[in-house]
Amino acid sequence: MKSIAFSSRWLSLSLLILLTSVSAIPHNIPRLGVFDHKSLRDPSDTIPAFVWEDLETYFYNQTLDHFNYNPPSYATFKQRYVINSKYWGGANESAPIFVYLGAEAPIDGDIQFIGFLPENAPNFKALIVYIEHRFYGQSVPLGPVKENQGYFSSAQAIADYAEVILYLKENLSAQKSPVIVIGGSYGGMLASWFRLKYPHVALGALAASAPILYFDDIIPQNGYYSIVTKDFQEVSESCYETIKQSWSVIDEVASQPNGLSILSQRFNTCS
Numbered sequence: 001m002k003s004i005a006f007s008s009r010w011l012s013l014s015l016l017i018l019l020t021s022v023s024a025i026p027h028n029i030p031r032l033g034v035f036d037h038k039s040l041r042d043p044s045d046t047i048p049a050f051v052w053e054d055l056e057t058y059f060y061n062q063t064l065d066h067f068n069y070n071p072p073s074y075a076t077f078k079q080r081y082v083i084n085s086k087y088w089g090g091a092n093e094s095a096p097i098f099v100y101l102g103a104e105a106p107i108d109g110d111i112q113f114i115g116f117l118p119e120n121a122p123n124f125k126a127l128i129v130y131i132e133h134r135f136y137g138q139s140v141p142l143g144p145v146k147e148n149q150g151y152f153s154s155a156q157a158i159a160d161y162a163e164v165i166l167y168l169k170e171n172l173s174a175q176k177s178p179v180i181v182i183g184g185s186y187g188g189m190l191a192s193w194f195r196l197k198y199p200h201v202a203l204g205a206l207a208a209s210a211p212i213l214y215f216d217d218i219i220p221q222n223g224y225y226s227i228v229t230k231d232f233q234e235v236s237e238s239c240y241e242t243i244k245q246s247w248s249v250i251d252e253v254a255s256q257p258n259g260l261s262i263l264s265q266r267f268n269t270c271s
């Protein structure tokens with residue numbers, strides 16, 4: 001009986017995974033939602049107490065370079081991960097582990113605003129783990145950025161996640177607990193790649209709004225732009241027309257000497 005209940009739980013989760021839609025977003029992937037991650041600094045300031053009290057923060061000594069045997073590659077940095085064990089059925093029950101793969105922002109905002117994990121964890125008696133992406137928030141390698149930026153890649157990031165997950169399963173004696181990796185947008189791309197590359201570590205991946213095929217020469221490149229255009233057009237035809245006419249003007253200004261700084265001033269961009 002127990003195993004039937006267990007597998008029906010997994011069935012509903014797999015349906016959920018299948019039903020999750022994929023939408024196209026360009027290379028420069030915008031964040032989900034309207035939340036301004038830059039406004040977050042100290043997590044205890046910004047995560048409401050009722051969320052915060054269920055969370056434990058840890059730091060993992062992460063390897064800087066997973067793909068090289070050069071001595072400098074063994075350098076480590078502190079990678080932040082946050083655990084919510086409120087709903088976990090425990091290792092003895094082989095209760096699952098939901099791992100949220102951090103994307104291109106500090107992890108604080110996602111913990112605060114992404115309800116999917118805490119909403120679903122009670123049904124599955126799941127442990128929730130959030131891991132911060134390298135080079136964001138409190139998971140930034142020490143030393144000059146110029147020296148380290150070669151290690152700032154998605155391949156390194158998912159290798160980080162594999163290491164943390166394997167370490168945690170060992171630490172919690174939870175080898176039998178199935179792991180589902182979860183992410184949105186770029187984080188969803190990471191979740192899909194993780195499942196492809198580390199199938200022995202994650203039983204499944206949930207990739208929400210993840211443009212996994214959105215690369216040059218894989219699919220026609222007008223998909224994203226036509227969807228965005230349609231969004232604007234549906235709201236306001238004149239807005240659509242105005243924006244459309246602006247591109248050639250912007251190109252013209254940009255091509256003049258000093259044109260880019262004129263644009264920076266007009267659009268009040270950051271430095």
Ligand SMILES: *[C@@H]1O[C@H](CO)[C@@H](O)[C@H](O)[C@H]1NC(C)=O
Nearest residue numbers: 059060061062076077078079
């Ligand atoms: C992590 O590294 C620090 C030194 O940077 C060390 O003091 C600490 O013991 C290490 N932790 C683990 C769990 O290896």
Ligand SMILES: *[C@@H]1O[C@H](CO)[C@@H](O)[C@H](O)[C@H]1NC(C)=O
Nearest residue numbers: 089090091092093094172173
């Ligand atoms: C889990 O199982 C082990 C071995 O059967 C037992 O020693 C331990 O107390 C159990 N832990 C919990 C939390 O039930």
Ligand SMILES: *[C@@H]1O[C@H](CO)[C@@H](O)[C@H](O)[C@H]1NC(C)=O
Nearest residue numbers: 056058059083167168171172
């Ligand atoms: C893992 O184990 C060590 C002790 O061996 C402990 O200090 C640490 O907090 C544990 N838990 C996690 C979630 O890393």
